[in-house]
Amino acid sequence: MSGAALEVLRAGALTTVQDLGRPGYAHLGVPRSGALDTGAHGLANRLLGNPPEAAALETTLDGVGLRALTPVTVAVTGAPCAVRVSGRAVAWGAPVRLRAGAELEVGRAESGVRSYVAVRGGFAVPPVLGSRSTDLLSGLGPAVLSAGTKLPVGPPGPDPVSGADALRVPGAPTELVLPLRLGPRADWFEPASLAALWRAQFRVSSESNRIGLRTEAGAPLIRSRGGELPSEGMVLGAVQVPPDGLPVVFLADHPVTGGYPVVGVVPPGPPLNAAAQARPGVGVRFVRG
Incomplete structure (x- = not known):
């Protein structure tokens, strides 16, 4: 000291x-x-x-x-x-x-x-x-x-x-564009719904916090199968899809396990830094990573 x-x-x-x-x-x-x-x-x-x-x-x-x-x-x-x-x-x-x-x-x-x-x-x-x-x-x-x-x-x-x-240092995003690498549970969703993900326009939800960036207002992802996964490991940037079908991007305080399917992962780096600065209401798009 x-x-x-x-x-x-x-x-x-x-x-x-x-x-x-x-x-x-x-x-x-x-x-x-x-x-x-x-x-x-x-x-x-x-x-x-x-x-x-x-x-x-x-x-x-x-x-x-x-x-x-x-x-x-x-x-x-x-x-x-x-x-x-x-x-x-x-x-x-x-x-x-x-x-x-x-x-x-x-x-x-x-x-x-x-x-x-x-x-x-x-x-x-x-x-x-x-x-x-x-x-x-x-x-x-x-x-x-x-x-x-x-x-x-x-x-x-x-x-x-x-x-x-x-x-x-980039400014705060007016639109958040997140590269997404599909998997490990992309096969839990309808192929047509996955194809629509690249065109979907979401918004940052006011319920976002240090645990995760929650989305709203976009076209929900539709599952191709019922049931739930056993809890499995989660990583920084994992995009988990809860029952409402609206993606949640896990940030630094995310839980280490989860039971909802992960459609893909946003790699660490500038996109997740931008997610930290995205205010509620800012548009969110996923692009192929």
Whole structure:
């Protein structure tokens, strides 16, 4: 520990600590978790010279308010938003130095859903199974942030490399296009329904969360057989089809097993990062992956 810390003044709708998660424990029933938009999370750490696995804060829609208890340097990426220090506008997507007592206000997302607040040295909350991520499904990791929470900061690493690729981060999607690799249970659906999947126009449901992106309003997938599967393993990006026929794309806090058939899998990478920033009502299309 470096002795540096920040205090939460305003927790926002849902702000959690996230790093790269805890993969490799599915056989113990432990989800992966970790930052939903790994691109934005990685950029925030690069801007500060942190290692990729450093823990940052993931906000949801309306940002967060923090007070620096010691001098620290922070960066905000992900969903674009107004960033202020003690009432003064400062840069989004760039390192910002905070004096002791300065108040950082990360505002409401102007587009997208999730912003990322990194600090040089990373947030040094106690790790659980090698990760500092909050897992909403299992309850592992630090609690969801609340006002008054004090967040310790780790020792800073080497100076950051200048010219980090802030401009390469894509904006929030106006339409979410997800490449889909069919299987393992595509044969549970009518061939005509599968063919129609590539033409279907879904929308992001307001019931989406860190566990999964739920869809609505599209043509439901029709099963070719009845009954249910025994529970089987689930992976990040699995597209499960519940009885209503509307696909659910599993995100970082997804369960490790499930009984509904998986029609296909969206590979990790930019498409799932975009899913993390897709607001309710945004159109969703699946294309052959």
